[in-house]
Structures are given as C-alpha cells and as structure tokens.
Amino acid sequence: MTTAADTERRTERTMEKVFEIYIRTTPERLWEAITDTEMRSKYTFGTRIHTEWTPGARVEVGHPRTDGPLSEGEILEVDPPRRLVQTMRALWSDDVKAEGFSRITWEIQAISVDSCRLTVIHDQLREGANDELYGGWPMILSGLKTLLETGELLTTPGSLMYDS
C-alpha cells in the first residue's frame, strides 16, 4: 500500500548528475564561452540565453525558430572565472515542465597554464527525472571543447535539432 508519506518521500528524493571535461583554454576564455550569448549559442544547438549574470537575475533560453522560451531559471551565484550556479526549469514539453526546477553548477579549475577542468553538476533533479533534462550535457560539452580548441563548430544531432 502506498501511503501519503511514501509518495512524499518519493517526490522528495533527488538525484545528481556530474559531467566533467578537460579543455585546452584559460579559465577566462572558458568563462566567456559560457556567459557570452553568441559564443554559447554555437555549442548549445543555436539556443540563445538571456540574463544579466548577477545573483537573482532571471534566465531565459530561447531559440529563433521556436515559439516561447525553452527554459527559464534564476542566477544564484556568479564568481568569474570559477563558479556559476543557476536554477533551471525546462519548458519544451509538458513532460519536462512537470519536472519543475533543478540546479546547474559550472565549476572551472585551471589545471595547468593552458588547460582547465570544467565540471557541470546538474542536481536537485527528481529521482528518475526525464533524461531530456540532463541528457544533452555530453554533446554540449563536446561542442564547447571543439569550439575553444579548434574554433570550429561540431555537427551533432543536437546542432541539427532546430534546423529543419
């Protein structure tokens, strides 16, 4: 029998996903690639992020070819070029909308004069949450690495998502 307490416990359980990548670049350039709308759109499938990048500021992500925002959230912490924290609520379908807010933390650590480790922690996700919420990170980070190391764009299924 499922009691109300069980249901509550289940909805309260969260999970955390961790994504890590090494990129040959400086923390400053990496920070710029994450917070500059133009650069960011190149490896986030053409989406455009709008925010003031200050704690408490609203975040809205859209795409020129879709109606309305794809996600929304709030900036929680800004510590350039080291740490950026924001909340995110996906809006691209009713399914993901129902998942509510999760949290995304970007951590940049210089590991040599010309290399950084970038860690993206996506947490406060519901246990068993829709994997559309976090499944795109490997593609995004791979594209970010390619952009910073070669200046080129990486063609991925994601980058073609809104093209046709």
Add this chain to the structure above:
Amino acid sequence: MPAMKDDDDRVFKALADPTRRFLLDRLFRRDGRTLTELESELEMTRFGVMKHLRVLEGAGLVVTRKSGREKLHFLNPVPIRLIHDRWIDKYTERRVSALVDLKTELEEGSA
C-alpha cells in the same frame, strides 16, 4: 596531438574489461554510489573494485565527489561522447555517404 591520443587510449582500455563495464552500468542505473555499495554487487575484493574504479577515474569515465564523509562515484559520459564525435560519427557518415554514392551511381547507370 599526443595528449588527445593518450586520453582516447585510456578510455578504450578502461572499456575493454567486463567488470569495469559492469561498474559503469551500475552507475548508469543509479549515480552517486559509495565504494561499499558498488563492492556489494561484485564477487571481488574491495581492493579489486578500487583498482577498477581507479582505471575508470583515470579515463575520466568515473568522477568522485565528497559528500560529508562519503566519497561518491558518478558516471561521466562525456569521454564516450568525445570518442563518438571523434570516431563513430566519422565512419558512420562515410558509410551513409558511400551508400548514397552507390545509389546515385546505380540510378545513373540504369538511366
């Protein structure tokens, strides 16, 4: 670029072992596990599991984070994506374009 080749080598070597693939599958099902939890599902000594986890960490396929006094292990799928973008995409694309070329050639030949 030799550095990149070393990274790929480590990923391929880490994946070339059934125990390590089993550990990755366990983490895929549920992330953020302690060594004790992972060890309980394998017929292997704690030391053996630690050794495998170290290889996975060295390849970047497993990332650890401290949570209080516990060390939690997370699956990091990014290196697999990098290999995919570097290798798999290239060859599947070529195969598709080879088929397209063949089709064009056959159709033109029959015309």
